[in-house]
Amino acid sequence: MEDCLAKKMEITVSEAEKRTGRNAMNIQETYTAYLIETRAVEPQSEGQCAPVDSLWRRYSEFELLRNYLSVTYPHIVVPPLPEKRADFVWHKLSADNMDPDFVERRRIGLENFLLRVASHPVLCQDKIFYSFLTQEGGWKEMVNETGFQLKADSRLKALNATFRVKNPDKRFTELKHYSDELQSVISHLLRVRARVADRLYGVYKVHGNYGRVFSEWSAIEKEMGDGLQSAGHHMDVYAASIDDILEEEEHYADQLKEYLFYAEALRAVCRKHELMQYDLEMAAQDLTSKKQQCEELATGTVRTFSLKGMTSKLFGQETPEQREAKIKVLEEQIQEGEEQLKSKNLEGRDFVKSAWADIERFKEQKNHDLKEALISYAVMQISMCKKGIQVWTNAKECFSKM
Amino acid sequence: DTSLAEVNSFSPSMPISPSSMINQYKFEDGPELRDLFITVDDPESHITAIETFITYRVVTKTSRGEFDSSEYEVRRRYQDFLWLKSKLEEAHPTLIIPPLPEKFIMKGMVERFSDEFIETRRKALHKFLNRIADHPTLTFNEDFKIFLTAQAWELSSHKKQGPGLLSRMGQTVRAVASSVRGAVKNRPEVFTEMNDYMETFSQKINLLDKIAHRIYKEERDYFNEMKEYGPIHTLWSASEEDVADSLKGVASCIDRCCKATEKRMAGLSENLLPILHEYVLYSEILMGVLKRRDQIQGELDSKVDALANKKTEKDLFSEEIGKLEDKLERANNALKVDWDRWKQNMQCDMRSTFTNVAENNLRYYEECLATWESFLASQTVDLHVEEDSEDRP
Numbered sequence: 001m002e003d004c005l006a007k008k009m010e011i012t013v014s015e016a017e018k019r020t021g022r023n024a025m026n027i028q029e030t031y032t033a034y035l036i037e038t039r040a041v042e043p044q045s046e047g048q049c050a051p052v053d054s055l056w057r058r059y060s061e062f063e064l065l066r067n068y069l070s071v072t073y074p075h076i077v078v079p080p081l082p083e084k085r086a087d088f089v090w091h092k093l094s095a096d097n098m099d100p101d102f103v104e105r106r107r108i109g110l111e112n113f114l115l116r117v118a119s120h121p122v123l124c125q126d127k128i129f130y131s132f133l134t135q136e137g138g139w140k141e142m143v144n145e146t147g148f149q150l151k152a153d154s155r156l157k158a159l160n161a162t163f164r165v166k167n168p169d170k171r172f173t174e175l176k177h178y179s180d181e182l183q184s185v186i187s188h189l190l191r192v193r194a195r196v197a198d199r200l201y202g203v204y205k206v207h208g209n210y211g212r213v214f215s216e217w218s219a220i221e222k223e224m225g226d227g228l229q230s231a232g233h234h235m236d237v238y239a240a241s242i243d244d245i246l247e248e249e250e251h252y253a254d255q256l257k258e259y260l261f262y263a264e265a266l267r268a269v270c271r272k273h274e275l276m277q278y279d280l281e282m283a284a285q286d287l288t289s290k291k292q293q294c295e296e297l298a299t300g301t302v303r304t305f306s307l308k309g310m311t312s313k314l315f316g317q318e319t320p321e322q323r324e325a326k327i328k329v330l331e332e333q334i335q336e337g338e339e340q341l342k343s344k345n346l347e348g349r350d351f352v353k354s355a356w357a358d359i360e361r362f363k364e365q366k367n368h369d370l371k372e373a374l375i376s377y378a379v380m381q382i383s384m385c386k387k388g389i390q391v392w393t394n395a396k397e398c399f400s401k402m
Numbered sequence: 403d404t405s406l407a408e409v410n411s412f413s414p415s416m417p418i419s420p421s422s423m424i425n426q427y428k429f430e431d432g433p434e435l436r437d438l439f440i441t442v443d444d445p446e447s448h449i450t451a452i453e454t455f456i457t458y459r460v461v462t463k464t465s466r467g468e469f470d471s472s473e474y475e476v477r478r479r480y481q482d483f484l485w486l487k488s489k490l491e492e493a494h495p496t497l498i499i500p501p502l503p504e505k506f507i508m509k510g511m512v513e514r515f516s517d518e519f520i521e522t523r524r525k526a527l528h529k530f531l532n533r534i535a536d537h538p539t540l541t542f543n544e545d546f547k548i549f550l551t552a553q554a555w556e557l558s559s560h561k562k563q564g565p566g567l568l569s570r571m572g573q574t575v576r577a578v579a580s581s582v583r584g585a586v587k588n589r590p591e592v593f594t595e596m597n598d599y600m601e602t603f604s605q606k607i608n609l610l611d612k613i614a615h616r617i618y619k620e621e622r623d624y625f626n627e628m629k630e631y632g633p634i635h636t637l638w639s640a641s642e643e644d645v646a647d648s649l650k651g652v653a654s655c656i657d658r659c660c661k662a663t664e665k666r667m668a669g670l671s672e673n674l675l676p677i678l679h680e681y682v683l684y685s686e687i688l689m690g691v692l693k694r695r696d697q698i699q700g701e702l703d704s705k706v707d708a709l710a711n712k713k714t715e716k717d718l719f720s721e722e723i724g725k726l727e728d729k730l731e732r733a734n735n736a737l738k739v740d741w742d743r744w745k746q747n748m749q750c751d752m753r754s755t756f757t758n759v760a761e762n763n764l765r766y767y768e769e770c771l772a773t774w775e776s777f778l779a780s781q782t783v784d785l786h787v788e789e790d791s792e793d794r795p
Contacts, residue, residue, distance in 0.1 A: 178641060185638045192631050199624035206620050209613045216607040220599050224749055231756070242491035365643040371781070374648045378655070378778045389764060396760035402753040 002121050005124035006115060010039040011133065013111035016103045017056075032103055033058050034110055038133050055136040062110060068143050069123060069264075071152045074272040074354035076123060077362040079116035080261030082109025088190040088253065090198040094306070105254055110259070122358070153275060165277050171353065174272040183263040187254055193253060197246050208239030227402035234395040241391070243322075245384050252380065255373040259366060267363070269355055276351060280344050285306065287337040294330040297323055437581070437593065438535045439463045440550065442528035445520045446477070454481050458524060460531065468542075474551045475736070480505075485561055489545040490534070495694040496737040497540065498744045500533035501683030502526070525676065538743075587698065588703055590734070596741060597692050604685035611678040618670050626661045632656035642656060651663045651777045662769045669762035677755045681748065691737065698733050703725040 015035040023029050033056045062081055071080045086102050096102065114133070115234040117123045128146065131139050214232030307361040444459040464472060469614055490499045503526035531550075535539045548560055635653035639646040705726055709719045743749040 181641045185634065185641070189631075189638065192627065192634060196624070196627045196631050199620065202620040203617065203624050206613065208615045209616070210610075213606055213609045213613065217603070217610075220602045224752065227753075269691075363410070367642075369649050370642075370645045373780065374645075375651065375781050378774045380619050381642045381655070381774045382771060384779065385767045385774065388767035389771065392763040392767065394759045396757055396764065396787050399753060399756040399760055402749065402756070 002235050004119045004121055005130070006119035008041055009118065010037075010041055010241075011111070011114050011118055011132075012037045013107050013114065014054075016107045016287060018098070019058075028239070030098070031058050031060075032098070032106075036114070036133060053134060055134070057132070059106075059110075061132070062113065062139070064140065064143055065129065066113075066130055067152075068146065068148050069117070070268065071148045072126070072146075073122060075269060075351050076120070077262065077265045077269055078123070079113055080258060081113055082106050082254070083257060083261070088187075088194045088257070090194040090201070103252060108251075109254060109258075121361075125352065145210075153272075165274055166281055167277070169273065169277065169354070170265075172270050172273050176267055176274075179263045179266040179270065181267075183260060185239075186260040186263070188255060190253060190260070193249075197249060201242055201246060204239050204242035206239075207235050210235040211239070224402040227398045227400075231395050231398035231402075234391050234398065238388070238391045241387050245380070245387070248380055252377050255369070255376075259370065262362070262366070266359075269359070273351060273355065276344075276348050280341070280348055283337065283341050283344055287334065287341055290330055290334050290337060291346055294327060294334060297327050297330070323353060437465045438541060440528075440535055442524055442531060445524055448479075455481075456520060456525060462778060468547065469551065471551075476551065476557075477552065478549070480523070480527075482557065483530065486545060486549045487530075489542060491544060492540065493545070495698070496691055496733040496740070497537070498684075498687060498691055498740045499540070499547065500530050500537075501680050501687055502530055502685075511629045522676070526680070529680070538741075577672060588699060593692065593695060593734075593739065596688075600685060600688050600692065604682075604689065607678065607681045607685055611675075613680050614670065614674050614678050618667060618675065621663060621667045621670070625660060625667065628656065628663060630661040632660060646780060651780060654772045655777050658773045661772075662766050666762055666766040670759070673762075674755055674759050677751055680753070684744075684748075695733055695737055698726075698730050698794045702730050 013034050014037050017033050017035070018030060019033045020028060020030050035054055035056055037052050037054045039052045042050060059081075064080055066078060069076075085097060086099075123129060128143055132143060135142075166378070211232040214228045214235070218228035218232070221228060306366055439462070441461045442458050443461070445456050446459075448455055448457060459478045460474075460476050460478050461475040462469075462476075487499055487502050490497075503523045534543075534546055541545065548557065552560060632653045634656075635649045635656065639653070641650035642649060702723065705719065705723050707722060711715065712719060
């Protein structure tokens with residue numbers, strides 16, 4: 001992380017704004033635009049601050065950026081974007097994309113995405129990424145001009161396509177298995193967390209009913225009145241406190257969600273490797289069969305069944321000239337094939353090397369981040385308990401004075 | 403300090419001094435005045451051809467002279483308690499008779515003879531008898547004494563001696579009729595105030611009862627979700643190496659908070675819910691007492707009105723009216739005194755119950771706080787250990 005962009009440039013997604021405009025089909029739509037602000041971090045003389053550059057981007061442009069990065073750097077675990085639609089919501093939370101709380105959390109998520117990319121040793125050097133941050137107009141055209149869509153392998157999108165790889169790399173198989181488990185366990189955790197949040201909300205809010213009844217009751221009591229009234233007030237405070245507590249917890253949930261989506265990025269790298277391995281094995285297989293064909297033609301022996309062989313038996317042998325021509329073609333193909341295989345092998349080894357380096361980097365990041373997230377969860381619980389202790393201590397005092 | 407459990411389990415032949423039991427019960431009139439100690443325990447099922455019912459053991463220890471013995475052990479069924487309550491109401495129409503647990507509560511969806519139901523009822527019956535024992539007037543009631551001391555056949559024969567069902571019904575009909583006849587117009591201000599108070603109190607206590615049940619339900623639902631929450635972290639720790647300890651730590655914290663929630667729920671159901679329920683019943687009882695006072699007033703008023711219209715038999719009427727006036731004055735005074743006593747006890751009960759609720763919640767949060775703080779401490783220790791090991795060559 002020594003030379004990464006994050007060290008040289010301050011990046012924030014500081015604002016979100018609702019916009020209306022016309023889309024590609026000339027239909028009016030509402031969307032949210034996000035303001036990206038950047039500022040160079042350079043040793044400045046006292047009192048001088050580098051100027052802030054800013055531009056607006058919408059979520060679909062972030063998506064385009066990420067797609068470009070995923071295709072261009074298939075060996076990198078590319079940081080994920082915050083979710084497109086609100087998921088794992090508990091009843092109070094809105095599933096509406098235009099809801100201000102959702103927009104706010106998405107703003108933070110997008111900023112986090114940019115910071116992740118900017119601190120990645122490889123990704124931060126990408127020119128398209130830099131332009132995304134600094135060049136407002138013409139960026140989309142620039143991305144499309146790279147022709148990255150052509151490189152995108154449609155097979156990668158087919159999640160259920162299986163490739164029977166003969167010699168799978170054990171490390172990648174294990175990694176894929178791990179990413180499946182990670183995805184499954186985090187989804188489960190987020191679902192249950194949402195239900196727990198819902199129930200906790202219920203417990204707190206019901207206590208709010210005490211306030212009104214205590215107040216009405218206190219009107220007919222002479223000695224108990226004050227105690228009841230003030231206790232009721234504390235019950236109201238208690239009931240209201242859950243809103244902030246659960247809002248903070250949503251940020252924790254967002255941290256877990258990031259790794260839920262990271263699991264997908266991890267799986268994408270594994271799949272890319274799987275595909276490369278498959279292509280390599282297919283190419284090797286093709287080369288072997290061509291070599292065999294060549295040998296058969298040269299020696300005249302038919303070792304393997306082929307339709308051509310059968311037809312020539314049926315319709316008569318071919319002339320020696322024809323055979324020579326065939327052998328020549330095959331020899332050319334074999335030479336091409338061997339070169340291709342060599343370069344594929346090299347590609348494969350490079351891929352494994354650089355992918356594994358990034359996976360190690362990712363593992364360290366994940367371990368660090370998850371530990372921090374769990375610690376921050378504990379801190380939140382402690383804060384909630386302290387608030388509870390304060391309220392009930394106050395309430396107890398009021399009750400004891402009744 | 404002998405515990406309640408000990409008292410319930412030993413045989414009545416072993417002597418234990420009433421004074422040693424002083425610390426066990428909540429005193430309403432001062433510990434020095436207590437000379438009657440009652441426990442209700444040991445529910446037993448009885449199955450006959452006609453019915454199945456439960457009897458409870460009622461053990462009484464006393465130093466009072468009016469009692470032939472200092473200890474009694476009898477078995478009573480719910481019907482017997484109902485009988486006692488109606489006798490007390492009859493003898494003291496304007497005194498506040500403590501509430502009895504209801505015949506059978508549907509809303510709890512508890513089985514009629516489930517252990518939970520029987521235990522709840524036992525506790526309520528125990529409280530019922532002790533409240534009577536603590537009442538300055540009711541404690542000396544003759545039917546109360548018979549209830550505590552008579553063997554089963556003795557009680558049966560005594561019960562048959564009382565005024566018949568029909569005559570009791572007759573009283574009720576007359577009571578309803580006279581209450582309609584404008585007993586309210588001559589009602590002293592103090593009783594109108596009591597009536598107004600009870601109407602509001604009744605409304606509020608019913609609301610609180612509902613709220614408390616809602617809270618219990620929400621806490622139970624929360625507990626059920628929490629049970630699943632902890633184990634997921636343990637499951638996750640199986641596929642992680644470096645983060646496994648932290649995940650297991652969080653799992654154990656959540657599990658401990660889950661148990662703490664269970665305790666919090668138990669506190670509600672053992673303390674707040676029964677008390678609020680009793681006072682819901684009390685509000686009905688008090689409305690009934692106020693009505694009965696009005697009836698007595700109504701009897702007098704109608705006789706006074708009748709006198710005004712009669713020219714003959716004035717002496718007879720005056721004598722009757724005199725008696726009714728005395729009756730009314732006694733009833734009014736009894737009610738006023740008992741009302742003040744009831745209000746004081748109610749205040750005391752509410753204060754201690756709600757304080758207990760607050761303490762319960764405090765214990766819950768303090769336990770959870772300690773759990774999470776110790777987890778946090780363990781995590782920062784790890785960080786320091788890691789830092790130290792990096793410094794060393």
